[in-house]
Amino acid sequence: MLFADPIAAGPAAIPQDRRALVSLRDVRKSYGAFEVLKGISLDVGKGEVACIIGPSGSGKSTLIRCINGLSPIQDGSITVDGQEVNDPKLDKLSLRRKVGIVFQQYNLFPHKTVLENVMLAPLKVLREPRAQVEERALSLIAKVRLTGKERAYPGELSGGQQQRVAIARSLAMRPEVMLFDEVTAALDPETVKEVLATIRELAAEGMTCILVTHEMGFAREVAHHVYFTDGGVIVEDGPPDRIFREAQDPRTRQFLSQVL
Amino acid sequence: MLELIGPFFRDLNDRTGWNFNVFYDPYEYGRFLAGAATTLQLIGWSLALSLVIGVLGAWAQSARSRALRWGVDAYIQAFRNTPPMIQLLFFYFGLGAFTPAVDMGGYSQPVISSFAWAVIALGIFGGAFNVEIFRAGIEAVPDATLEAAESLCFSRLQTYLYVTLPLAFRISLPALTNNLVSLAKTTSLAYIITVPEMTYVLNQVWSDNLNVPEMMLVLFGFYITVVTLLAAGLHAVERRLVLPGYGR
Ligand SMILES: Nc1ncnc2c1ncn2[C@@H]1O[C@H](COP(=O)(O)OP(=O)(O)OP(=O)(O)O)[C@@H](O)[C@H]1O
Ligand SMILES: [Mg+2]
Numbered sequence: 243m244l245f246a247d248p249i250a251a252g253p254a255a256i257p258q259d260r261r262a263l264v265s266l267r268d269v270r271k272s273y274g275a276f277e278v279l280k281g282i283s284l285d286v287g288k289g290e291v292a293c294i295i296g297p298s299g300s301g302k303s304t305l306i307r308c309i310n311g312l313s314p315i316q317d318g319s320i321t322v323d324g325q326e327v328n329d330p331k332l333d334k335l336s337l338r339r340k341v342g343i344v345f346q347q348y349n350l351f352p353h354k355t356v357l358e359n360v361m362l363a364p365l366k367v368l369r370e371p372r373a374q375v376e377e378r379a380l381s382l383i384a385k386v387r388l389t390g391k392e393r394a395y396p397g398e399l400s401g402g403q404q405q406r407v408a409i410a411r412s413l414a415m416r417p418e419v420m421l422f423d424e425v426t427a428a429l430d431p432e433t434v435k436e437v438l439a440t441i442r443e444l445a446a447e448g449m450t451c452i453l454v455t456h457e458m459g460f461a462r463e464v465a466h467h468v469y470f471t472d473g474g475v476i477v478e479d480g481p482p483d484r485i486f487r488e489a490q491d492p493r494t495r496q497f498l499s500q501v502l
Numbered sequence: 503m504l505e506l507i508g509p510f511f512r513d514l515n516d517r518t519g520w521n522f523n524v525f526y527d528p529y530e531y532g533r534f535l536a537g538a539a540t541t542l543q544l545i546g547w548s549l550a551l552s553l554v555i556g557v558l559g560a561w562a563q564s565a566r567s568r569a570l571r572w573g574v575d576a577y578i579q580a581f582r583n584t585p586p587m588i589q590l591l592f593f594y595f596g597l598g599a600f601t602p603a604v605d606m607g608g609y610s611q612p613v614i615s616s617f618a619w620a621v622i623a624l625g626i627f628g629g630a631f632n633v634e635i636f637r638a639g640i641e642a643v644p645d646a647t648l649e650a651a652e653s654l655c656f657s658r659l660q661t662y663l664y665v666t667l668p669l670a671f672r673i674s675l676p677a678l679t680n681n682l683v684s685l686a687k688t689t690s691l692a693y694i695i696t697v698p699e700m701t702y703v704l705n706q707v708w709s710d711n712l713n714v715p716e717m718m719l720v721l722f723g724f725y726i727t728v729v730t731l732l733a734a735g736l737h738a739v740e741r742r743l744v745l746p747g748y749g750r
Contacts, residue, residue, distance in 0.1 A: 310653055338655045349650035352748045353668045363654040366664060397747025408650075415654060 402433025537703030551625025556632025
């Protein structure tokens, strides 16, 4: 596996306070007549790292997008910190502030420098004072190990560097939970490591993370809980050791035998 | 300026009969300068108005109201598919007939001058093309980038201002440059509604002095200079806004 990091000593301990920060109940989502999510339920506690694995087309990205309200759901409920995501009365801003999302294709603002990318939302959306935002942005840029690149444009960075900017940009809004959707899928092996190291640090600091990944070694190392999805349902879930070593469902075993 | 070039052109006229009187006769020189100033102002205001219309029209086309979108489409069809000269005549003689005039003590003057009508007509004409150009630019901004803005809590308006417009503007710039240069040239048509711009002024000069070929050359030279400078300026903007490494 790409991921043989000797210092990594398994997932950080989950804090005692395990109230569910993100909670899904029987979530159903269709595109037209095509049902992509067919009743998904899961709970992610504060400080927990949940990994979602599963074959292509099983609805992982759709699930992630539903959690921060980018796509509406047809049935069931999603709550983040007690707020119902699909409540029409919900102030989307107060929800999205709590949920950071990082996409496979980074999706940085190409006309803004690294520093501007990180600062834009806190300045314009949260309307925080510039000096304070800049200080936080610089420390986040340092955290993702991009000090010195503040004035570079996204087009001048490698994929891995851009992805780390995207993570810093999301963190600048001080979310309570971070969603990662196959954030390393478009990267070459060397840069995958840099990005995973950043996520690992976040997880170790107690950031609640929900990550869709094809990096099984990484999932095994950082996750507290692993969900295997197929055909729009969660086929099997449990602690990584159980899923990866003694999966019960034949679909899980077949999938793992292909990717491991 | 006149002291500098005057003797040369007076001498040229004396020796060869080539009469560039706008470059040595103080009265004609004054007319030339006034015409140049009017043309430059006409270009400036028409281009500015066409840009404002372009941005607002492109925004309206993405509006939820169907009536608004339909209205913008009708406007684009009407003004792209009719000659700008007809549009100038329509505004000046058609609509101009309905606008009030104010008494200026002895004679009455319409509240909208021929110059203002030219700016309005040309701005609306050029704007119809700019709407299409901006729309194409806006459509070329990747949805994923907008979604990133949405997930960072930007409102629709904030996303439009900080992400969509700056990117769409860069994407549109080459087509925009073409249209603005073309619009700058079209301003010479304002001469038919008696705006005292360069074409109109030089026409008067050659009627008075019968030096048509010389004034034609001046007219050519003037427009070549103005249009070259405008194009160079717009290309400089294009170069300044180029994003390092973008679109690799
Ligand atoms: N906007 C959409 N309109 C219609 N169908 C869609 C849309 N987005 C996704 N789908 C369909 O929903 C299904 C699940 O897609 P999704 O992107 O969630 O899968 P995924 O598990 O993330 O796959 P991958 O591992 O390839 O990223 C797919 O069959 C896809 O074709
Ligand atoms: Mg996906």
